[in-house]
Amino acid sequence: MSLSNVGRTFGSKPIFKGVSLGVDSGEAAAILGPSGMGKTTLLRIIGTVDKPSEGEVSICGKNVLSLSKNELADLRWSSIGFAFQEPILLPGLSSLDNVLLPCIPRVKGEEMRRYREKTMGILDEMGLKERVTYKPHQLSVGQKKRVDLARALINDPKLVIADEPTTNLDAESAGIIGDMLKRVIENGRTVILTTHQDQRLLDMAEKRIHIQDYQKY
Amino acid sequence: MMKPSVWSLLLILFMGMNVASYQIVLPVVSGISSKLRDYTEFAAGYIVLGPIKANPLVLWYVANPFTKSPDDLLRSWTRGGSYPYTDADVENISKIEGVKEVLRECLLGTDLIPNATVLDYWNKERQKLGGDPRPHLPQGWLLAVDANVLDVGLVPYFQISEGRFFKPEDANAILVDETTAKELLINAGQEIRVGIAGKNVTHTVIGIYNSFPLDPGGYSRSGWYAIMMDLNHLFSFFPANDTDVRYSSLFVKLDGPGYADSVKDKLEKMYPLSPLSYNKAMTESLTQQLSLTLSTSSLLSNLLLGVSVAGICVVSLIDLMRKRRELGLYTTIGWRDNDILFRLLRRSFTLGFAGSALGLILAFVMGRQIYQALISGQVKFVVNVPQIPTPELMPYALFLALGLSLLSFTVGYIYYRRITPLKMLEE
Numbered sequence: 054m055s056l057s058n059v060g061r062t063f064g065s066k067p068i069f070k071g072v073s074l075g076v077d078s079g080e081a082a083a084i085l086g087p088s089g090m091g092k093t094t095l096l097r098i099i100g101t102v103d104k105p106s107e108g109e110v111s112i113c114g115k116n117v118l119s120l121s122k123n124e125l126a127d128l129r130w131s132s133i134g135f136a137f138q139e140p141i142l143l144p145g146l147s148s149l150d151n152v153l154l155p156c157i158p159r160v161k162g163e164e165m166r167r168y169r170e171k172t173m174g175i176l177d178e179m180g181l182k183e184r185v186t187y188k189p190h191q192l193s194v195g196q197k198k199r200v201d202l203a204r205a206l207i208n209d210p211k212l213v214i215a216d217e218p219t220t221n222l223d224a225e226s227a228g229i230i231g232d233m234l235k236r237v238i239e240n241g242r243t244v245i246l247t248t249h250q251d252q253r254l255l256d257m258a259e260k261r262i263h264i265q266d267y268q269k270y
Numbered sequence: 271m272m273k274p275s276v277w278s279l280l281l282i283l284f285m286g287m288n289v290a291s292y293q294i295v296l297p298v299v300s301g302i303s304s305k306l307r308d309y310t311e312f313a314a315g316y317i318v319l320g321p322i323k324a325n326p327l328v329l330w331y332v333a334n335p336f337t338k339s340p341d342d343l344l345r346s347w348t349r350g351g352s353y354p355y356t357d358a359d360v361e362n363i364s365k366i367e368g369v370k371e372v373l374r375e376c377l378l379g380t381d382l383i384p385n386a387t388v389l390d391y392w393n394k395e396r397q398k399l400g401g402d403p404r405p406h407l408p409q410g411w412l413l414a415v416d417a418n419v420l421d422v423g424l425v426p427y428f429q430i431s432e433g434r435f436f437k438p439e440d441a442n443a444i445l446v447d448e449t450t451a452k453e454l455l456i457n458a459g460q461e462i463r464v465g466i467a468g469k470n471v472t473h474t475v476i477g478i479y480n481s482f483p484l485d486p487g488g489y490s491r492s493g494w495y496a497i498m499m500d501l502n503h504l505f506s507f508f509p510a511n512d513t514d515v516r517y518s519s520l521f522v523k524l525d526g527p528g529y530a531d532s533v534k535d536k537l538e539k540m541y542p543l544s545p546l547s548y549n550k551a552m553t554e555s556l557t558q559q560l561s562l563t564l565s566t567s568s569l570l571s572n573l574l575l576g577v578s579v580a581g582i583c584v585v586s587l588i589d590l591m592r593k594r595r596e597l598g599l600y601t602t603i604g605w606r607d608n609d610i611l612f613r614l615l616r617r618s619f620t621l622g623f624a625g626s627a628l629g630l631i632l633a634f635v636m637g638r639q640i641y642q643a644l645i646s647g648q649v650k651f652v653v654n655v656p657q658i659p660t661p662e663l664m665p666y667a668l669f670l671a672l673g674l675s676l677l678s679f680t681v682g683y684i685y686y687r688r689i690t691p692l693k694m695l696e697e
Binding site for chain 1: 595596598599600601602603604605606607609612691692695
């Protein structure tokens with residue numbers, strides 16, 4: 054994943070500019086900075102959900118700005134996993150079905166059965182074996198964050214984006230999520246995350262960006 | 271199975287309201303407009319020349335054709351009694367200026383349904399005259415009419431409550447009076463034996479009719495035990511010469527309301543003993559009431575349609591705005607536009623069909639009450655309360671559900687196209 058002189062402006066208000074970053078497989082990068090400075094905006098640009106006002110974004114060797122909407126959707130499905138700061142889980146679905154959500158339009162039959170087994174494995178690894186049938190309202194905040202991260206990992210993406218993955222979590226949930234992200238990096242995948250103060254996550258990140266450094270204009 | 275949200279339920283309710291109003295109000299509007307059309311035509315001119323007035327029971331004994339041999343039967347009917355009119359009268363009346371058509375009716379007292387029992391009305395009438403109650407009905411009324419009369423001429427007096435009127439291809443077909451049908455448990459489609467000219471002949475009941483308790487000038491058949499058949503069918507049982515054939519009533523159809531008074535004057539002079547049924551004031555009042563009911567129903571229908579369509583649009587939009595983050599999630603996890611739109615479409619159709627089913631249930635549960643609340647006064651007597659949901663309209667409920675689903679989807683589609691993924695993910 055690489056960013057080259059990326060900037061984002063909302064209306065006439067610039068958020069940041071000139072961000073350049075390259076992260077290879079098996080590496081992690083942390084985007085740091087106070088709240089409201091544009092960390093999440095930068096993550097969304099990396100996750101191809103938003104477009105930069107200037108600069109270039111390249112993921113898996115593809116310039117995302119030149120991709121069509123469908124090609125971008127395919128890239129997100131095959132290569133990007135996004136874990137939200139505030140987990141977005143569909144209220145009517147169980148933990149299992151929420152994790153399987155990305156697969157619904159693309160995976161059928163026997164392959165879906167394999168994804169289902171894989172989901173069970175990931176949820177087990179995250180300490181949610183007993184919670185697979187639980188609906189979101191039956192889960193704690195930490196458990197919801199774990200389900201959200203499990204969904205980001207379901208298709209073994211090359212790039213995992215985690216927005217404040219351990220903020221405001223109990224020690225158990227923060228520990229499980231930290232371990233999971235560590236394993237993801239060890240498996241040769243790229244992790245980009247934002248965090249405020251989680252030293253353990255900061256220690257994983259070889260590269261760090263302080264977003265306020267890109268607001269000097 | 272996902273639990274439906276309050277907004278989804280509201281959407282189903284609006285869709286149901288639309289389907290229900292369609293199921294309930296449309297038959298009302300269509301029934302009343304058809305009746306209004308008929309009434310306007312009736313008001314434009316129908317005069318009924320009836321049989322000489324006398325107590326029906328007395329008439330039976332005086333002029334019962336079946337007390338005599340079939341050959342003497344029609345000859346015995348007298349101008350001063352129950353059968354005052356001949357084909358010559360039909361021809362003479364047709365020549366009067368302003369008369370469009372003259373249609374015939376023949377009314378016979380006969381042993382209608384052999385072994386018919388439990389006819390309270392008959393026994394009450396007998397008791398009034400000092401007779402003893404009987405265990406079965408010896409006689410009822412047989413109304414033989416020109417098939418065309420049934421089309422419009424009888425509009426003020428009769429209506430079909432079940433089944434249909436006669437068709438030219440019908441053989442041995444009869445209509446049965448509602449009171450008779452209820453007491454003898456007769457339904458449309460059933461075959462029954464009817465006594466005509468001393469024979470019991472099997473006939474098919476093609477419909478049940480009821481008589482209005484209205485009397486536009488003296489012609490009322492309300493409260494009779496009776497069977498109705500085509501006049502030509504009745505005559506096929508009697509080997510009488512054409513010159514011997516007589517009729518009990520004539521329906522005189524006019525060219526327009528302007529001729530009513532002049533034709534009425536002439537008929538009164540030609541037939542001073544005959545009761546003449548023409549109540550312009552009543553038909554005009556009914557026409558006004560029908561017209562008012564039609565306007566009210568149409569207004570209500572349009573109002574319900576407007577409210578439910580606006581409701582569907584607004585609720586669809588609110589529902590989707592509440593699911594904004596869900597749409598953002600689909601985008602983020604790699605769903606294509608088509609996948610998301612298909613999900614919205616599927617949801618709209620699911621809600622649309624659930625709404626349609628709810629609408630049919632609402633129509634079934636409340637339809638009749640709403641229908642009766644919509645029509646009032648004399649209009650109640652002239653407009654049939656149909657079965658609701660109306661079977662003929664059921665297939666259209668499917669199309670309506672499709673339309674409403676597409677409407678709901680279109681609102682969602684427009685919203686989805688106008689919002690960026692970033693906006694969707696905003697908290």
